[in-house]
Amino acid sequence: MQPFAFKLKHTDGAARLGELRTPHGLVDTPAFMPVGTQGAVKALRHEDVERLGAQIILGNTYHLFLRPGDELIARRGGLHKFIGWDRPILTDSGGYQVFSLAARRVITEDGARFQSHLDGSPHLLTPEAAVDIQSRLGSDIAMVLDECLAYPATRDTAAESMHRSIRWARRCRDQLLRLRTPAGAIATNGGQAQFGIVQGGVFQDLRDESADATVAIDFEGYAIGGLSVGEPIDVMSSVVGDTARRLPEDRPRYLMGTGTPEDLVECVARGIDMFDCVLPTRNARNGQLFTSEGRLNIKNARYAEDDRPLDERCSCYTCRHHSRAYLRHLYMAGEMTAGTLNTLHNLSYYLDTMKRIREAILFNAFEKFRLEFQRRADRLSLES
């Protein structure tokens, strides 16, 4: 089996072209990971996601742990086999949803006690449990359990939380190292990698401390968590840039839960290799489409007799076959097919943008690409 590896192939300024090798294959970076919360990218089937060119998807541990359960998935041979997706999968730790979805959560040093949002059943998610669950899921990349800080937070709260996240990260790593021993018996994916997560809110000295401590533990990759939670865009950009610089060159860098297409371009410019976000899929189901001419809300009456495709520069199935008028009709009529066609388009736009980013880096033209991309975005936001 191919063990996990990251190869940095080329840089252009701070932007990086690389590849992840995982037990389930290769991922070109910078990469966007479509979110497949419950084992499916919403409104699509796997062949769609593959055809769109996605090389990796994300699964949410919290959801899968509650339903159908990590033990059941392990008995089916792991998440890949269970869902019938044989490319790479990254799982989060479950922490984010415990903080955002679950009821009556109580955080102690031990872990997070919470009640299921589905049936109120009580659970305890410790750092060790988060590792065990992801080990049963058998994802290619597992994430450590971290504490998710609300925004805004005081410096003291951010510092306390960050320190706890570091202690949890240590426990997570120790647990994985135990599982990797012959006695540990990793459930379904012996080549599973584990990423640490840098926290510290918007305070750069805390971010620096978190980065150094997390790197000292030594993970296969590093994520930046706790951003895209409401802070101003320039604050995010600056934290991302300063934090990425502090991370080791030879490990992949993953910015969690971000963002708009413009965010992706800016963060690649600051050295990020991996992204995930529900924006393209969730907005698609709400009728908001990303296009090369800006965002478009398909509900708008102006599209009722518009025979053009969503985006004349797009070659996705939706744009090749259907007009805005038809897509608006399907949306207004509440047809599920609207969600599917819109999701195909939005993910195509995101994945195509990542492809253009990778090509621009390869040709040492990323800064030019970035300026043109942002200039167009600024012009379009002025027009709208």
Next chain:
Amino acid sequence: MQPFAFKLKHTDGAARLGELRTPHGLVDTPAFMPVGTQGAVKALRHEDVERLGAQIILGNTYHLFLRPGDELIARRGGLHKFIGWDRPILTDSGGYQVFSLAARRVITEDGARFQSHLDGSPHLLTPEAAVDIQSRLGSDIAMVLDECLAYPATRDTAAESMHRSIRWARRCRDQLLRLRTPAGAIATNGGQAQFGIVQGGVFQDLRDESADATVAIDFEGYAIGGLSVGEPIDVMSSVVGDTARRLPEDRPRYLMGTGTPEDLVECVARGIDMFDCVLPTRNARNGQLFTSEGRLNIKNARYAEDDRPLDERCSCYTCRHHSRAYLRHLYMAGEMTAGTLNTLHNLSYYLDTMKRIREAILFNAFEKFRLEFQRRADRLSLES
């Protein structure tokens, strides 16, 4: 443009193998038409429907008339262009939904007055309007407006309603013939055919009278309406058989709104060429699957750890890629993808059954096929 034509190629007992030629291509009969109520087969996109082998879909005039409107569709170039489907389409007259969905309907000799189930807006659907609307939609096969009888109905009610349906059928035909003159200007499909509908409830003498009068008007094809509305299965079979026998050999025969796979086989045995039904698509979205081993309700806990495909004899995308365990999980988790995967399977089962029916007729083995099909169905219903 290819004008409408029906060719009877081969018979095996009362079962018929034929082909419809329409302005948008060929349909092998006996044919099952997936229902695309609002211009999309629910949960699928057109490429799916094509890949499943459907040669024709059905559109509902009532729904399309109310939203987005037949005028808007005509301005887009007709239903085929608007929805991006270039194979044959049959539209119903809108009558059935006026009787089943609309509010405050009042039927007079003139037509059906009703309020939209969407916004309460008042409308009048006359026989002439039903023809005009379908002419604007530009379907390949249009249906006459008929009165839909509730079941059970007395003989007097059935007779009165049937006589009105005949008068309406005459008006529908006259209106279409006017539209076909140079001054009439059929909106979007000059080769549109029109089918009459035989009514008469469960009273065979009324059915005979209706068939004779409808055939006297001279349509391109004939439908049997007002069945599958709650009458016993043997009553339906007998009405279908006796009515089909009375229809001209050289015209296609369409049994509206039927039925289970077993119904299709029985009615082909009685001389039916075309079917439509929401059963495979609607049941799929409710988790009920048709398989060669009987029906299967995916919600059932017994499938939670079942790694087998829905149907080991099926080669659809769903059965090739996914287990019952995964499909149950998606369904329980409320994922839209469940509706899509289940619909792919059920439609595949229906269309595959039709294909097997056509082959059996071709090889003069239809009676053997029918007996084996029904024997298996009986055995499975005893087991369950």
